[in-house]
Amino acid sequence: xxxxxxxxxxxxxxxxxxxxxxxxxxxxxxxxxxxxxxxxxxxxxxxxxxxxxxxxxxxxxxxxxxxxxxxxxxxxxxxxxxxxxxxxxxxxxxxxxxxxxxxxxxxxxxxxxxxxxxxxxxxxxxxxxxxxxxxxxxxxxxxxxxxxxxxxxxxxxxxxxxxxxxxxxxxxxxxxxxxxxxxxx
Amino acid sequence: xxxxxxxxxxxxxxxxxxxxxxxxxxxxxxxxxxxxxxxxxxxxxxxxxxxxxxxxxxxxxxxxxxxxxxxxxxxxxxxxxxxxxxxxxxxxxxxxxxxxxxxxxxxxxxxxxxxxxxxxxxxxxxxxxxxxxxxxxxxxxxxxxxxxxxxxxxxxxxxx
Numbered sequence: 100x101x102x103x104x105x106x107x108x109x110x111x112x113x114x115x116x117x118x119x120x121x122x123x124x125x126x127x128x129x130x131x132x133x134x135x136x137x138x139x140x141x142x143x144x145x146x147x148x149x150x151x152x153x154x155x156x157x158x159x160x161x162x163x164x165x166x167x168x169x170x171x172x173x174x175x176x177x178x179x180x181x182x183x184x185x186x187x188x189x190x191x192x193x194x195x196x197x198x199x200x201x202x203x204x205x206x207x208x209x210x211x212x213x214x215x216x217x218x219x220x221x222x223x224x225x226x227x228x229x230x231x232x233x234x235x236x237x238x239x240x241x242x243x244x245x246x247x248x249x250x251x252x253x254x255x256x257x258x259x260x261x262x263x264x265x266x267x268x269x270x271x272x273x274x275x276x277x278x279x280x281x282x283x284x
Numbered sequence: 285x286x287x288x289x290x291x292x293x294x295x296x297x298x299x300x301x302x303x304x305x306x307x308x309x310x311x312x313x314x315x316x317x318x319x320x321x322x323x324x325x326x327x328x329x330x331x332x333x334x335x336x337x338x339x340x341x342x343x344x345x346x347x348x349x350x351x352x353x354x355x356x357x358x359x360x361x362x363x364x365x366x367x368x369x370x371x372x373x374x375x376x377x378x379x380x381x382x383x384x385x386x387x388x389x390x391x392x393x394x395x396x397x398x399x400x401x402x403x404x405x406x407x408x409x410x411x412x413x414x415x416x417x418x419x420x421x422x423x424x425x426x427x428x429x430x431x432x433x434x435x436x437x438x439x440x441x442x443x444x
Contacts, residue, residue, distance in 0.1 A: 127332060128330075130329065130372055130375045131373060132371075132373070133369075133370060133371070133372070133373040134370075134371060137370075202342060202346075227346060227349065228342075228343070228346045229346075229350065232343075232346060232347055232371070235329075235370075235371030235372050235373075237329035237330050237343060237372070238330065
């Protein structure tokens with residue numbers, strides 16, 4: 100009887116230590132997003148090209164929403180991949196990339212795109228980061244993958260990396276039947 | 285000489301009567317108090333342990349603007365807190381709420397205390413009652429003749 104209690108005590112102490120060791124590897128800067136698998140918050144604002152832009156207009160397609168700013172260093176690192184991804188997915192009718200340039204100036208954004216290359220897709224302009232806060236963004240870059248029905252399916256905190264689309268997005272896109280995708284078009 | 289005392293007393297009293305310099309928010313918008321209250325209870329998302337109200341980061345300042353807009357639009361405190369909770373999760377609350385998984389944290393100490401009390405109670409009962417093992421040991425092994433003899437010998441040797 101006594102031995103049982105001793106091993107129970109030992110096991111619980113070990114379990115607590117194991118949890119503690121696991122917790123030490125958590126990044127306190129990374130906040131898990133509760134928005135995944137929730138309907139995407141819509142926005143309607145001005146785009147960097149001066150025309151109005153509305154997220155709901157892309158309903159029916161998979162949308163990669165990329166939050167960035169010309170002040171963001173990691174966005175420079177991410178940019179070549181976004182250029183490549185935009186080039187490679189240009190033919191897809193079911194996938195589109197939309198940028199949100201937040202906490203930025205129009206000149207800053209223009210300079211960034213002139214210097215690092217313009218991937219060709221549209222960017223919502225969000226100087227007061229109202230959209231960013233509405234999307235639970237706390238850093239840059241952050242990206243969301245939204246499915247054709249307008250549900251958020253994935254969040255990437257930090258830069259997208261080469262192979263991200265094939266590894267993270269494509270399995271989701273392929274797992275969703277195309278008939279379902281066309282529903283809300 | 286005397287009028288100097290009167291003057292200094294007067295000056296002192298006038299100082300006491302004047303409002304402190306920090307209380308300059310008396311002609312602010314009345315809704316600002318609610319903004320402050322909400323912002324003090326929300327964690328700035330890029331700081332580890334600073335409220336939206338205290339933080340100087342750009343994100344916190346813009347979050348404050350969002351809170352102010354919502355207060356002025358007539359939204360309640362619960363609605364605004366919930367708005368941020370929906371987007372940033374329970375990280376955003378500076379004071380953990382007693383909901384969901386957090387309930388474990390709130391109730392575990394009391395559960396531990398209860399288990400401790402029960403264990404202590406059982407232990408006390410155990411110490412106070414003679415255990416069955418002591419009784420059976422005495423009954424099952426009667427004193428061997430050699431042992432009885434030895435005890436008697438030792439007793440005789442002992443001066444009381």
